[in-house]
Amino acid sequence: MARIVGGIATSHVPMIGSAIARGLQNEPFWKPFFDAYKPVHEWLEAVRPDVAVLIYNDHGLNFFLDKMPTFAVGAAAQYYNGDEGWGLPVVPPFPGYPELSWHVAESVMADEFDITTCQEMLVDHAFTIPMALLWPGEGSRAIRTVPITVNHVQYPLPSPARCYKFGQAIGRAIESFDDDLRVVVMGTGGLSHQLDGKRAGFINKPFDLMCLDKIVGDVEAITRLSTLDLVRQAGAQGVEFQTWLVMRGALTGEVVKKHSSYRVPISNTAAAVIVLENKYPALAEIA
Amino acid sequence: MARIVGGIATSHVPMIGSAIARGLQNEPFWKPFFDAYKPVHEWLEAVRPDVAVLIYNDHGLNFFLDKMPTFAVGAAAQYYNGDEGWGLPVVPPFPGYPELSWHVAESVMADEFDITTCQEMLVDHAFTIPMALLWPGEGSRAIRTVPITVNHVQYPLPSPARCYKFGQAIGRAIESFDDDLRVVVMGTGGLSHQLDGKRAGFINKPFDLMCLDKIVGDVEAITRLSTLDLVRQAGAQGVEFQTWLVMRGALTGEVVKKHSSYRVPISNTAAAVIVLENKYPALAEIA
Amino acid sequence: MAPNERGRDEIPGMIIFDGRQAMKGYALNKMCFSFNSQENREAFRRDEDAYCDKFSLTAEQRRAVKDRNVLALLSAGGNIYYLAKFAGIFGLNVQQIGAQQTGMSEEEFKAMLVRAGGQ
């Protein structure tokens, strides 16, 4: 049976992608940021996941307003990156795991989530940058992936509570997959930031720190909020925190925080990363 | 406030479309079939709907497997028909009602249905033929429409129970729309038929007659079934009956059957039409 | 296995188009979906092999396409809704497709449907 070894959430700011593309990881501005991922690499080496189920929001690469799904599940053998229009270099494709994708699709549909399935899906920076951060270099193509998107472009968006429940359904789906696999669940985006309007540049550090705290042991404090509460508190693009809620929903009730880091600003954004481990007595058994 | 005046479900067999295109309505084979729609026209003249919310399944015109939504809500000002590849003439576009579409989208999302919104949407024969049957000639462009699709192409499909609940959410959505409107809800497809495999040509008249009966006063007898039960009993394409369940869900608990007709075969299909009226004391008030 | 998947292989004479078929048939279905366009139907008619190359069909799919064999197309992962567009190129209607799949003549197939109406 598949086991979820834990969850990771990380920001996916495009500027991180260009820093990687230009090899700036050791420049004074960037070094502390990239160093914060070293404990994540160590954790990943310890838990050795076979698959990453990666929840993110598409920023207008794969989806347009003609067909805008609330939740979409990728079901392809390969996921290609594409030109997003503002200069980030296109990276090579990532291997998928269509059998697991279809199992997740079947299972969450049985749980009454009305997903869109995608047998082709271009993955944007919100997928590729977290992959590059967690598995620098070749490593990010040695792990198989299931990309899952949450709509943050066109309102109505799903509520934080619905996102969390979707995560719970994904968790049940993964853990009922027959193959012996170690799965890491990822959420990407956030924390507080706003790109559009006179409110551009909005950041809310106290709210972010509250979220980083509550996501560990009191997630209902956040799922109680409405989408609009999130916009108010975290900025228009701060709603990306919903991908963190999906990730968190996929974990068991109790988790251990293994690592977290918070840094403001990276580009316009409060950047953060967190590693949560499922409290599994079973983890040792599949070691 | 908008009021649902009732619901209509009808088959959408392509051959009906070519009969209309070729003007065969009075030919011996077709006359009884088309005559069965006269009571429907009379009912429509009596209730005078302003809007049709039309639930159907796309047959590979608007959606492909790269982005296959479980439930999609059209939100365009115009809906164009398109070439489906096997010879049905392309008909002129239908006027939409984007304000109502967005209201439905907001409302069903608040009820935890994870829809896909479509600001462009090609409507196929499952939309155009029922429109032509109900409003022959120019009439079908005098009424505004909200097309809503249910996936019947790629499994997992939604269950009959989920479809019925989706209909209930659509009903609540319509009835909470601020404008004074009379709305007819339509479901299109079915009844029993199967196009693919050695089982092609499968028809189950007793099951169809049961459905035509139970949809009026005992819909739970059908929503209890699984999707696979529907396939077994009604054939692979008989699952289109799910669009009838969405329509029925949008009506109030109690309905009156105003008309129904059943005819086998039209092409490979058991063709049927039914008119259900909501038991509204309020109907007279908005007359 | 999710509860909704149980029993899918147990209905005789048909294949449920789920993920297993989808994985097998994507190239074929993508080609057939392209036949919504007149231009593409003509391109196929002009040079069938080149058109199949463009979509990287498997050997099994090419064979089934060449043979216009609906059952073989289905077992190679084809979905009936997209295959209908392929059949449209040859002007085949659903009765003719039904007859081919059931091994009946078109008249026999139609007669079977008429009998079903008289149950």
Next chain:
Amino acid sequence: MAPNERGRDEIPGMIIFDGRQAMKGYALNKMCFSFNSQENREAFRRDEDAYCDKFSLTAEQRRAVKDRNVLALLSAGGNIYYLAKFAGIFGLNVQQIGAQQTGMSEEEFKAMLVRAGGQ
């Protein structure tokens, strides 16, 4: 009004991109979405007016496009995720876009972000 719609107009300095904006902005957003392709970005650069014609932009949208005015583009129904692709044509990054919208210099805008981190 559905419960999730309440209060959307009450957050100062921003527009929630819901159906109202979507209805207004479809042509503009469709044009901006097309800028995912290098070829289309070049076509726009070559003949801006012809490119706007192709997507039937409204007069308000054309004005905002001509002025590279992000606030005006937003109020004409533009969605920030698609507008970012338009901004990409001119090599504008999100700080420069932020500075333009808030009426700050780029340095002032960046300093504001740094201050937010020290809260």
